[in-house]
Every structure is written in structure tokens, then in C-alpha cells.
Amino acid sequence: QVQLVESGGTVVQPGGSLGLSCAVSGFTFRDYAMHWVRQAPGKGLEWVSFISYHGRHKLYADSVKGRFTISRDNSKNTLSLQMNSLRLEDMGVYYCAKEGNAFDIWGQGTMVTVSS
Amino acid sequence: QPGLTQPPSVSKGLRQTATLTCTGNSNNVGNQGAAWLQQHQGHPPKLLSDRNNNRPSGISERLSASRSGNAASLTITGLQPEDEADYYCSAWDTSLSAWVFGGGTKLTVL
Numbered sequence: 001q002v003q004l005v006e007s008g009g010t011v012v013q014p015g016g017s018l019g020l021s022c023a024v025s026g027f028t029f030r031d032y033a034m035h036w037v038r039q040a041p042g043k044g045l046e047w048v049s050f051i052s053y054h055g056r057h058k059l060y061a062d063s064v065k066g067r068f069t070i071s072r073d074n075s076k077n078t079l080s081l082q083m084n085s086l087r088l089e090d091m092g093v094y095y096c097a098k099e100g101n102a103f104d105i106w107g108q109g110t111m112v113t114v115s116s
Numbered sequence: 117q118p119g120l121t122q123p124p125s126v127s128k129g130l131r132q133t134a135t136l137t138c139t140g141n142s143n144n145v146g147n148q149g150a151a152w153l154q155q156h157q158g159h160p161p162k163l164l165s166d167r168n169n170n171r172p173s174g175i176s177e178r179l180s181a182s183r184s185g186n187a188a189s190l191t192i193t194g195l196q197p198e199d200e201a202d203y204y205c206s207a208w209d210t211s212l213s214a215w216v217f218g219g220g221t222k223l224t225v226l
Contacts, residue, residue: 035215037161044202044204044217044218044219044220045153045155045161045204045206045217045220046217047206047214047215047216047217050215059213059214061214062214095160095161097161100166101151101166101167101168101170102151102163102165102166102167102206103151103153103161103163103206104163104166104172105163106160106161106162106163107160108160109160
């Protein structure tokens with residue numbers, strides 16, 4: 001069945017770096033654009049980044065532009081998010097989501113804690 | 117400040133009808149439509165309706181989405197206890213070149 005599994009979340013100090021991964025199975029990954037969406041503790045959803053199916057088109061929320069980098073490896077069915085210069089406000093659950101005329105499939109999320 | 121505006125909470129009785137609203141502008145909901153997602157506590161969001169107001173396979177027929185101008189709505193009929201959750205709308209914003217979410221509505225079924 002369709003499955004998105006995020007990994008890489010951990011505790012990191014402010015100013016630190018962290019890489020997240022999303023392993024995809026159950027659909028033809030290379031045919032679909034993908035997103036990262038995050039949710040701070042007790043808060044709503046915030047779109048973070050988008051990557052086109054071929055990886056050539058990338059978009060970022062203003063809050064992460066210049067600090068985060070989205071990428072994908074269609075040969076390994078993997079989506080990634082490299083996060084640098086992390087801030088307290090970056091803390092939360094990070095979800096990868098498939099773009100199929102909406103955020104139609106979501107992973108379970110991985111928790112990123114930014115704390116000194 | 118979320119890009120789309122949703123009421124923070126809505127309360128309705130069992131088997132009643134709830135209509136959740138989502139207000140945007142001509143750069144997002146008005147010309148791109150809005151998707152609706154449901155999130156139960158401790159779980160990831162689930163798509164209920166895409167930007168064309170279509171329900172994915174497996175989503176109850178008690179749910180229906182619509183749009184009028186810059187506002188989108190999600191109507192849930194015959195409310196059940198399992199409908200108690202947070203509901204989010206989302207849209208592509210052409211002026212921001214970004215996806216935006218509403219702040220979410222907590223639906224309570226009394």
C-alpha cells in the first residue's frame with residue numbers, strides 16, 4: 001500500500017543542522033511532486049517546501065528560505081529536507097506529503113526538537 | 117498569521133450538520149480552490165476533499181465541499197463522534213507562490 005515514512009528527527013541546538021528523509025513506497029514516486037509540511041506543538045499546519053516530480057522546481061516558505069533545502073532521489077524513492085541554522089521556531093513535527101491535486105497522502109511525521 | 121481564515125472552533129450535536137468555513141482571497145481560494153484535511157489528535161492529517169471539491173476514495177459521503185467566491189466550506193451531515201477533530205483548509209496562493217493553510221477549526225460533537 002502507499003506509504004510515506006519520515007526519519008531523522010531528533011534534538012538539535014539552535015543554529016545547528018539536521019537532515020530529514022522520507023521513504024516512499026506504493027506509488028510511482030518519480031511521477032509526483034512532494035511537499036514538506038510542519039506542525040509546531042499544539043499549533044496548526046505550516047507548509048514548508050515543495051519539489052516538482054523531476055526535482056527541478058523547488059519552492060520554500062519565507063520562514064525557511066535560505067536555510068532549508070529540499071531534494072529528491074527518484075532512483076531511491078526518497079525525499080529529503082536539509083535544515084540549517086535551526087531556530088527555536090523550527091521545532092515541530094515534520095511531515096512529507098504527496099501532491100495529487102492536494103496534499104493527498106501523508107507520512108506519520110518525525111519530531112524535530114530545537115533546544116539548548 | 118495563517119494565510120486563510122477559519123473559525124477556531126465549532127460545536128454541534130450528534131447527528132446534526134456542521135458547516136466549516138475558510139476565507140481567503142482572489143489569489144488563493146478565489147481562483148485555485150481549497151482542499152480540506154482532517155486531523156485527529158496524535159495522527160497525521162488526512163485529505164477529505166481536493167481543490168476541485170472531489171472526495172478521495174474512502175471518504176464518507178456525509179462530507180461535501182464547495183466554494184463561493186473567495187470562501188470555501190466543508191459540510192458534514194449526520195455528525196458522528198469520530199468526526200470530532202481539527203479541520204484545515206489549504207490553497208495555492210498565486211501571489212505568494214506558496215501553499216497556505218488556515219489556522220484550523222476544532223470541531224466538537226456534543
